[in-house]
Amino acid sequence: MTNPSPEPHTHANPNTEPDHPQGETLTTSQGAPLRDTDHSLKAGPRGPVLLQDHHLREKITHFDHERIPERVVHARGAGAHGRFVSYGTGAHLTQASFLAEGVETPVFVRFSTVAGSRGSADTVRDTRGFATKFYTQDGVYDLVGNNIPVFFIQDAIKFPDVVHSVKPHPDLEIPQAQSAHDTFWDFVSLHTEAQNHTMWFMADRGIPRSLRMMEGFGVHTFKLLAADGTTSLVKFHWKPKLGVHSLVWEEALLTNGNDPDFHRRDLATAIDAGAFPEWELGVQVFPDNEEQMFEGIDLLDPTKFVPEELAPVQMLGKMTLDRNPSNYFAETEQVAFHPGHLVPGIDVTNDPLLQGRLFSYIDTQITRLGGPNFSQLPINLPHAEVNDMLRDGMHQTYIHEGVAPYHPNSLDGGCPFMAGEGDSTRMPFIDVPEHIAASVKERRNPATFEDHYSQARLFYRSLSTQEQLHVQQAYSFELGKCTSEGVRSRQVQALANIDADLCAEVATSLGLPSPAADTEVEDRDLSPAVSQVGKTWPVDGRVVGIVADHATDAGVIEVLLAATHAAGMTPLLIAPTGGRLADGSPVDRTFLTGRSMEYDALILAAAPAAGPDAKPDLDAKAGAVVPPQGGDLDPRLVLLLQEVFRQAKAIVLAGPGADVMSGSGLPTDSPGVREESPDDAVPAIAELLASHRVWERFA
Numbered sequence: 261m262t263n264p265s266p267e268p269h270t271h272a273n274p275n276t277e278p279d280h281p282q283g284e285t286l287t288t289s290q291g292a293p294l295r296d297t298d299h300s301l302k303a304g305p306r307g308p309v310l311l312q313d314h315h316l317r318e319k320i321t322h323f324d325h326e327r328i329p330e331r332v333v334h335a336r337g338a339g340a341h342g343r344f345v346s347y348g349t350g351a352h353l354t355q356a357s358f359l360a361e362g363v364e365t366p367v368f369v370r371f372s373t374v375a376g377s378r379g380s381a382d383t384v385r386d387t388r389g390f391a392t393k394f395y396t397q398d399g400v401y402d403l404v405g406n407n408i409p410v411f412f413i414q415d416a417i418k419f420p421d422v423v424h425s426v427k428p429h430p431d432l433e434i435p436q437a438q439s440a441h442d443t444f445w446d447f448v449s450l451h452t453e454a455q456n457h458t459m460w461f462m463a464d465r466g467i468p469r470s471l472r473m474m475e476g477f478g479v480h481t482f483k484l485l486a487a488d489g490t491t492s493l494v495k496f497h498w499k500p501k502l503g504v505h506s507l508v509w510e511e512a513l514l515t516n517g518n519d520p521d522f523h524r525r526d527l528a529t530a531i532d533a534g535a536f537p538e539w540e541l542g543v544q545v546f547p548d549n550e551e552q553m554f555e556g557i558d559l560l561d562p563t564k565f566v567p568e569e570l571a572p573v574q575m576l577g578k579m580t581l582d583r584n585p586s587n588y589f590a591e592t593e594q595v596a597f598h599p600g601h602l603v604p605g606i607d608v609t610n611d612p613l614l615q616g617r618l619f620s621y622i623d624t625q626i627t628r629l630g631g632p633n634f635s636q637l638p639i640n641l642p643h644a645e646v647n648d649m650l651r652d653g654m655h656q657t658y659i660h661e662g663v664a665p666y667h668p669n670s671l672d673g674g675c676p677f678m679a680g681e682g683d684s685t686r687m688p689f690i691d692v693p694e695h696i697a698a699s700v701k702e703r704r705n706p707a708t709f710e711d712h713y714s715q716a717r718l719f720y721r722s723l724s725t726q727e728q729l730h731v732q733q734a735y736s737f738e739l740g741k742c743t744s745e746g747v748r749s750r751q752v753q754a755l756a757n758i759d760a761d762l763c764a765e766v767a768t769s770l771g772l773p774s775p776a777a778d779t780e781v782e783d784r785d786l787s788p789a790v791s792q793v794g795k796t797w798p799v800d801g802r803v804v805g806i807v808a809d810h811a812t813d814a815g816v817i818e819v820l821l822a823a824t825h826a827a828g829m830t831p832l833l834i835a836p837t838g839g840r841l842a843d844g845s846p847v848d849r850t851f852l853t854g855r856s857m858e859y860d861a862l863i864l865a866a867a868p869a870a871g872p873d874a875k876p877d878l879d880a881k882a883g884a885v886v887p888p889q890g891g892d893l894d895p896r897l898v899l900l901l902q903e904v905f906r907q908a909k910a911i912v913l914a915g916p917g918a919d920v921m922s923g924s925g926l927p928t929d930s931p932g933v934r935e936e937s938p939d940d941a942v943p944a945i946a947e948l949l950a951s952h953r954v955w956e957r958f959a
Contacts, residue, residue: 355605370595631653633654
């Protein structure tokens with residue numbers, strides 16, 4: 261038997277309740293107190309260092325080994341702790357205990373990019389990982405998904421190939437964290453099953469505004485087992501309460517230079533400020549028939565999604581992230597997810613990509629974390645009793661009891677028992693019996709896997725005009741970075757099979773002829789649910805830049821700050837220089853240190869003159885061209901306004917700001933630009949921000 265884990269139902273947190281509390285005295289790893297860690301033990305002050313210096317050797321040895329292999333993919337991540345509360349609406353679908361009504365389950369979530377290394381930037385165009393670890397009373401359940409509901413490939417045997425293609429070229433190790441290069445588009449254009457996924461991340465979802473504003477998907481189809489023995493097929497969805505929002509391309513470029521940690525900083529700042537991110541977990545439910553098809557869509561094909569108009573998402577519960585990690589390495593870096601970490605009531609299907617992941621993930625954790633006992637690390641430790649009969653191995657921390665780690669036995673009184681035997685009343689995990697049709701052992705996909713274009717067409721044509729324009733620009737940029745004309749031409753041909761107008765726009769940008777389709781593709785009903793435009797959402801945690809100067813009335817600043825906080829948003833005061841404003845508030849950003857990508861909206865509460873550190877000739881080289889009517893405006897303020905305007909963000913003029921707008925060459929009567937009193941400025945911003953952007957500005 262093993263040492264007992266925290267009692268079930270109490271969900272003690274191993275990170276805040278360690279067996280050996282951290283004391284205040286510096287010690288060796290074995291607990292011996294130290295009086296000096298700044299000097300090696302030497303044979304006299306100028307003599308050689310002695311081999312007997314055990315503290316030096318321990319300190320250096322540990323330092324030499326403190327880096328573990330980073331993840332092959334999803335290396336750059338950000339994590340947070342939270343809780344999931346079940347609505348009980350899924351109780352008729354599954355016997356999973358954490359989905360019973362009112363059950364609260366601790367969770368840890370890790371968000372990540374896919375392609376880049378740990379040191380890459382956050383806001384690159386990429387798919388994002390969305391992995392959730394549920395510490396349930398029946399063991400750990402991992403829902404390991406992405407922010408896109410489909411994947412590049414249909415079979416896990418191709419996984420090394422697609423990852424090799426998107427990683428930096430092996431000769432020069434560039435480009436980092438990008439898909440805009442030849443090997444990736446060579447793979448995608450040759451493996452046309454990747455076209456649907458590629459279309460999704462060429463759209464705005466490839467550059468999220470925030471990790472808090474990402475949708476999550478389980479990607480695969482899973483099987484649920486109800487208490488009465490009935491089964492259903494489901495696809496998991498995470499729906500953010502703040503809505504699904506993205507950056508525009510200019511913002512992403514600015515962010516990667518100004519703040520490569522933008523997404524992880526945004527998540528941590530929001531949690532620290534009490535603007536806890538929330539998602540609802542839902543499922544699309546399908547009959548568990550032998551064909552495992554739904555409305556002509558093969559549910560075992562991971563490159564396909566089921567439009568929500570055909571199968572609405574049924575909500576099961578809500579997740580709230582309310583605590584940041586206390587140590588990145590111990591938690592975010594060492595957390596180990598695995599699609600095979602299942603609980604009674606949830607099972608896998610025969611999706612060939614999922615089947616391969618069931619091997620790959622555990623194999624990866626053994627390599628990364630030094631052995632098979634990674635589940636004993638505090639962040640991975642189940643909040644349920646463990647008696648696994650597994651023994652020894654690297655980093656074994658359990659002190660096992662008993663002499664008979666096998667079953668059945670008589671020497672340990674028959675313990676451990678199977679679920680349902682002896683005194684055990686725990687519900688067992690059931691591998692759902694499934695009929696396997698008579699077949700031939702062979703390397704082949706079903707015919708239903710052969711449609712590679714219809715869903716990419718469905719997705720693209722379901723987007724708004726503005727979103728389609730962004731897709732066109734994304735393909736043009738990415739393929740424009742490819743040096744092989746054969747690769748560019750082959751991908752343009754794939755676009756011709758998806759949508760003729762999309763193909764024509766990209767081909768024109770690349771200077772290539774626009775080919776006709778060479779594959780007959782079925783038209784499918786559109787799915788407005790995939791568009792991010794046309795809805796309104798809460799504004800919790802949104803960042804509002806407030807432009808003021810040191811002469812701005814203290815009462816105006818107090819009104820704007822109080823109203824912004826009351827609306828659940830975060831204000832940042834922007835002024836020509838640092839210091840404190842008239843009300844005593846510290847300046848958060850100066851014209852030098854702030855940039856447009858930091859703000860979701862802007863309030864002009866003053867008409868500041870150029871700062872004393874402004875260098876018009878040099879600042880103009882950064883793109884801040886002041887129109888003739890701009891007078892003595894600071895070029896950096898003009899640049900800020902011009903960027904915010906073309907990024908379709910809301911601007912409210914509260915005071916003399918109209919002169920600054922017109923002096924910057926911008927119209928004051930454009931959609932999303934309002935003149936309001938200080939009392940009405942924040943409500944106007946909140947109303948405009950609910951739609952995320954003012955796309956009608958460029959209709």
